[in-house]
Amino acid sequence: MRIGVIGCGTIASAVVHGIAGDGHQIVVSERSSRYADALAEAYDNVTVAGNQGVVDASEVIFLGLMAEVAAEVLGSLKFRKDQRAITFIAGASLEEANAMVQPARAVAIMMPFPGIAKGGTPIMMLGDVDLVQEIFGRRNTVFPLDDADEMAAYLCAQAVLSPVARMVDDAANWLGDRVSDKTQGEAFLRALVASSLAGSGTEVLIEALNTPGGYNQRLRRHMEESGLSAALASGLDALE
Secondary structure: OEEEEEOOOHHHHHHHHHHHHHOOEEEEEHHHHHHHHHHHHHOOOEEEEOHHHHHHOOOEEEEOOOHHHHHHHHHOOOOOOOOEEEEOOOOOOHHHHHHHOOOOEEEEEEOOOHHHHOOOOEEEEEEOHHHHHHHHOOOOEEEEOOOHHHHHHHHHHHHHHHHHHHHHHHHHHHHHOOOOOHHHHHHHHHHHHHHHHHHOOHHHHHHHOOOOOOHHHHHHHHHHHOOHHHHHHHHHHHHO
16 A cells, blocks of 8 residues: 555554555655654655655555644645545544545544554554554454444553553562562563463453462452552543
């Protein structure tokens, strides 16, 4: 495909890294020159242009702008009817993004994670499943959603990632004070959590780790009694 990227920040740059080896011709916006120049240096099929140059060269356009500048930036550009856009703009609905790119069509909204650069990441999306699957499904798992309310709920729930990382970091620091190789200790915990959750449903995993009097059961109960579950639920409610 001929793919353009308007607003090439951290996330959009990760997206380009994730698909640059798939044979596409990719043009990225010079608006974020640090990321754009690095991508162009890394891949022969990635070039840099001004925003209108990106639009002119593309059939599929990724919108990676911040919500507060998206309308102004996109409003100054001339799109074509035959173009489709996939928006990463946090805080803007698919309908709002569609209005910004007329007469092109914003056909899908997705919120990529940094791991998309290497693949193996979940992609929550709303809209044209076939297009998102065609571009990203080879290396990632696409989770299609039914409507904007589901997207909003997923956006809240995915925020559990940061608390989980905080807990693993705290446990790694605790472990690091007690072992000779702190880096190895953290790597062990990351691999343990990632592989365990990837290989099993949460209820099954909790039950498997529920040996009476075992370390896992005792720590989980201690944290539940300390209000972990209630704090998580109230935090998600507040995000919603």
